[in-house]
Each structure stands twice: as structure tokens, then as C-alpha cells.
Amino acid sequence: MKKVIVVGGGISGLATAYLLQKKARAAKVDLEVTLLEQERRVGGKIWSIKEEGYLCEWGPNGFLDSKPQTLDLCRDLGAAAHLLRSNDNARKRFIYADGMLHQLPENGPAFLKSKLISWPGKLRLALEPFAGKPPLEVDETLAEFARRRLGDEALRKLIGPMVGKKEEEGDRRRKSGCQCRRTGRHPHLVSRRHSDLDRYSGGKARQ
Numbered sequence: 001m002k003k004v005i006v007v008g009g010g011i012s013g014l015a016t017a018y019l020l021q022k023k024a025r026a027a028k029v030d031l032e033v034t035l036l037e038q039e040r041r042v043g044g045k046i047w048s049i050k051e052e053g054y055l056c057e058w059g060p061n062g063f064l065d066s067k068p069q070t071l072d073l074c075r076d077l078g079a080a081a082h083l084l085r086s087n088d089n090a091r092k093r094f095i096y097a098d099g100m101l102h103q104l105p106e107n108g109p110a111f112l113k114s115k116l117i118s119w120p121g122k123l124r125l126a127l128e129p130f131a132g133k134p135p136l137e138v139d140e141t142l143a144e145f146a147r148r149r150l151g152d153e154a155l156r157k158l159i160g161p162m163v164g165k166k167e168e169e170g171d172r173r174r175k176s177g178c179q180c181r182r183t184g185r186h187p188h189l190v191s192r193r194h195s196d197l198d199r200y201s202g203g204k205a206r207q
């Protein structure tokens with residue numbers, strides 16, 4: 001019998017353990033998978049609570065359905081019927097910073113008016129197309145990448161809340177994986193091939 005230990009019961013570990021078992025069954029391989037989780041619950045960043053009639057998400061509240069694998073996994077697990085399409089009324093996002101909620105600006109004029117990022121922070125963001133390239137052979141972390149291209153304040157108030165503190169500051173190996181999952185490409189390559197992120201995201205959206 002083959003034995004595999006999966007460390008971590010977040011979505012990555014759970015999906016890995018599930019797929020290993022599924023593939024082993026299909027290939028008629030005798031496999032024992034043990035999943036180790038340091039907390040008292042599995043799920044990692046994914047966690048919901050119900051309080052006073054409200055459903056609150058501690059972490060993710062959705063995923064993009066552009067990749068079939070995620071929907072396939074939901075179907076396989078019998079969860080497809082529970083999926084809810086995002087509601088256009090919920091498009092407004094808020095970030096808590098400096099003691100208040102700020103609506104996440106959705107366009108240039110709203111961004112200029114927003115108090116989420118200070119004027120020096122906004123100027124730093126505007127310099128993004130001129131950000132230098134990372135040193136050769138450096139596998140930048142997500143935090144280093146965002147700090148170099150967007151500045152400290154954008155990292156703290158925009159990137160941090162979206163990906164979670166640990167992912168933003170975790171160790172290099174962990175973040176490289178995290179970046180690949182998120183962008184589909186490594187930021188190191190992105191920043192070598194594209195002079196600014198705006199053009200990168202525009203190009204990618206059209207692919």
C-alpha cells in the first residue's frame with residue numbers, strides 16, 4: 001500500500017487529499033491518505049459564522065467560474081446545488097482602514113476622491129508603470145512584488161485585505177504557489193514581460 005501525508009487542511013490540502021484518493025481509486029492503486037491539520041477545524045481561511053441572522057465569511061466568499069476544475073470539484077462533492085451566483089447589489093466592496101469603512105473605488109475618479117489611500121500613496125500607485133524589474137533569479141514574494149510596484153500603503157490597504165496577512169507575508173515557497181494560483185502566471189515573469197500591471201491585466205482579460 002502507498003501512503004501519503006498531506007499537511008494542512010485548507011482548501012489546497014483538502015482538494016489534494018480528495019483528488020489523490022479519487023485518482024487512486026480510478027487507477028486501482030491501494031492508497032492511504034492522512035491529512036494533518038494543526039487547528040481544531042479544517043477549512044483554513046475558509047470559515048463562515050452565522051450571527052444574529054447574518055451569514056459572515058471570515059475569508060473567501062466566492063470564486064471565478066472561468067476555470068472548469070473548480071465547478072467540477074463542486075459537482076463531484078455534491079455541493080453544486082448550494083452555489084449562489086454573485087449578486088450585482090453586492091458589488092460594492094468596503095475596506096476597513098484608519099478607523100472607518102471605505103468603499104473600494106471602482107474607477108479613476110472614485111479612486112482620486114477616495115480617502116482609503118493618502119495622496120502620497122496615490123502618487124506612489126501612479127508610478128507603478130515605472131517600477132523597476134526585480135533582480136534576476138529573485139523569486140519575489142507577493143508582499144515584495146506589491147511593495148515594489150505599488151508601494152507600502154497599497155500593499156497594506158489594498159493587497160493585504162484581499163489575500164490575508166499570512167499569504168501576503170508568508171515564506172517564499174508558500175507565496176510563489178499562492179501567486180501562481182491567483183494570477184495563473186508568476187508575478188516575476190509578469191513584471192519582466194509587462195511594463196505595467198494595468199496593461200498586463202487588460203491583455204490577460206482578453207486571452
Ligand SMILES: Cc1cc2nc3c(=O)[nH]c(=O)nc-3n(C[C@H](O)[C@H](O)[C@H](O)COP(=O)(O)OP(=O)(O)OC[C@H]3O[C@@H](n4cnc5c(N)ncnc54)[C@H](O)[C@@H]3O)c2cc1C
Binds near residue numbers: 010011012044
Ligand atoms: C479575507 C479573505 C478573503 C478572500 N476572498 C477570496 C475569494 O473571494 N475568492 C478566492 O478564491 N479566494 C479568496 N481568498 C483567498 C483564499 O481564501 C485562499 O487562497 C485559500 O483559502 C487558501 O487555501 P490554502 O489551503 O492554500 O491555505 P489555508 O486556507 O491557509 O490553509 C492552510 C491550512 O494548513 C494548516 N497548517 C499550516 N501549517 C501546518 C502544519 N505545519 N501542520 C498542520 N497544519 C498546518 C493551517 O492551519 C490551515 O488550516 C481570500 C482570503 C482572505 C484572507
